[in-house]
Amino acid sequence: MSGIKRILVTGGAGFLGSHLCERLVAEGHDVICVDNFFTSQKSNVAHLLDQRNFELIRHDITHPIFLEVDEVYNLACPAAPGHYQYNPIKTMKTSVMGAINMLGLAKRCRAKVLQASTSEIYGDPEVHPQVESYRGSVNPIGLRACYDEGKRAAETLFVDYHRMNKVNVRIVRIFNTYGPRMHPYDGRVVSNFIRQALAGEDITMFGDGSQTRSFCYRDDLVEAIIRMMNGPDDFIGPVNIGNQGEFTIRELAELVIELTGAKSRIVSRPLPADDPTRRRPDVTLAREKLGWQPKVNLRDGLAETIKWFRSIRLDDYRAPTPNY
Ligand code: NAD
Ligand code: UDP
Numbered sequence: 001m002s003g004i005k006r007i008l009v010t011g012g013a014g015f016l017g018s019h020l021c022e023r024l025v026a027e028g029h030d031v032i033c034v035d036n037f038f039t040s041q042k043s044n045v046a047h048l049l050d051q052r053n054f055e056l057i058r059h060d061i062t063h064p065i066f067l068e069v070d071e072v073y074n075l076a077c078p079a080a081p082g083h084y085q086y087n088p089i090k091t092m093k094t095s096v097m098g099a100i101n102m103l104g105l106a107k108r109c110r111a112k113v114l115q116a117s118t119s120e121i122y123g124d125p126e127v128h129p130q131v132e133s134y135r136g137s138v139n140p141i142g143l144r145a146c147y148d149e150g151k152r153a154a155e156t157l158f159v160d161y162h163r164m165n166k167v168n169v170r171i172v173r174i175f176n177t178y179g180p181r182m183h184p185y186d187g188r189v190v191s192n193f194i195r196q197a198l199a200g201e202d203i204t205m206f207g208d209g210s211q212t213r214s215f216c217y218r219d220d221l222v223e224a225i226i227r228m229m230n231g232p233d234d235f236i237g238p239v240n241i242g243n244q245g246e247f248t249i250r251e252l253a254e255l256v257i258e259l260t261g262a263k264s265r266i267v268s269r270p271l272p273a274d275d276p277t278r279r280r281p282d283v284t285l286a287r288e289k290l291g292w293q294p295k296v297n298l299r300d301g302l303a304e305t306i307k308w309f310r311s312i313r314l315d316d317y318r319a320p321t322p323n324y
Pocket of ligand 2: 192
């Protein structure tokens with residue numbers, strides 16, 4: 001049998017999805033990208049459209065879709081807080097109904113299906129760094145709940161389809177990932193800070209900037225999820241994927257100013273509700289099971305990202321929501 005597979009990537013026109021599609025197309029697989037373009041645009045995959053092994057379908061995964069594939073990477077879901085809070089009911093539907101539809105498709109086709117879960121399932125964690133066995137501390141009625149609880153419910157569906165219907169599943173818990181092709185108006189901290197610095201605007205640090213995050217470069221992430229998909233069937237996860245370097249948001253702002261050479265000031269803005277105080281993955285499991293560990297440090301990854309932000313025209317990007 002040839003190693004060529006038919007692979008569906010939901011959310012394939014998004015930041016991570018477009019890089020994943022690019023890599024899978026380059027490996028020669030038949031790739032179907034499904035996206036409703038809520039937080040992305042066709043330009044992210046325009047360069048793939050004339051490849052014979054790439055297909056683009058505009059579709060919303062809250063509705064069933066019938067395709068014949070060997071593997072599904074389920075990435076469709078708004079990921080930035082401003083995007084997922086714009087229509088929280090839709091966010092929950094995308095996670096839950098989208099998971100049911102993709103699991104049903106995988107069951108029918110006997111395909112493998114990977115869920116892009118998130119560090120947000122740990123909420124504002126009391127265990128640090130976060131290990132997969134930690135069950136999390138999520139406010140079920142807070143502003144982030146539509147995303148956090150939606151992703152938690154999706155994990156439940158994945159393991160139940162696995163236990164009950166023997167669907168071949170994988171779950172990765174992705175920690176903050178950044179890089180070229182992030183939507184410049186997604187409101188996430190890396191894109192906001194770089195956009196603001198390059199425009200010479202104030203850098204909007206929420207709260208006192210002492211909250212921490214660990215930032216993973218997109219190439220490391222794409223490598224990890226492909227390894228997870230191709231890993232042994234008895235390792236379904238969940239597995240943490242992220243970079244272990246931990247930075248305060250103030251440190252990130254200072255680094256962006258240094259790397260852009262901007263004259264921007266750092267200004268404090270109110271901290272959003274339920275903003276996690278600290279976040280860092282324990283990636284021991286990924287190292288042991290997938291032989292994976294991140295290679296790109298924050299300084300180098302930011303330099304690449306800044307280069308890309310300098311190369312784009314902001315006018316080409318539509319802000320998906322007013323929340324940025
Ligand atoms: P993104 O917003 O760039 O990509 C999400 C894509 O899904 C977009 O193209 C969007 O249009 C599409 N989409 C949204 N709802 C849809 C629907 N109902 N039907 C079809 N398409 C839909 O975000 P991203 O950073 O590339 O995130 C990709 C996945 O990874 C998401 O599931 C996200 O939750 C997960 N994730 C990302 C990060 C990160 O830091 N980037 C962290 C944790 C988890
Ligand atoms: N943040 C900030 N300024 C911004 C955007 C975000 O200080 O302009 C902070 C935010 O409050 C959070 C961290 O940066 O503490 C990461 O935010 P992001 O939205 O990127 O992702 P999160 O990890 O919170 O989902």
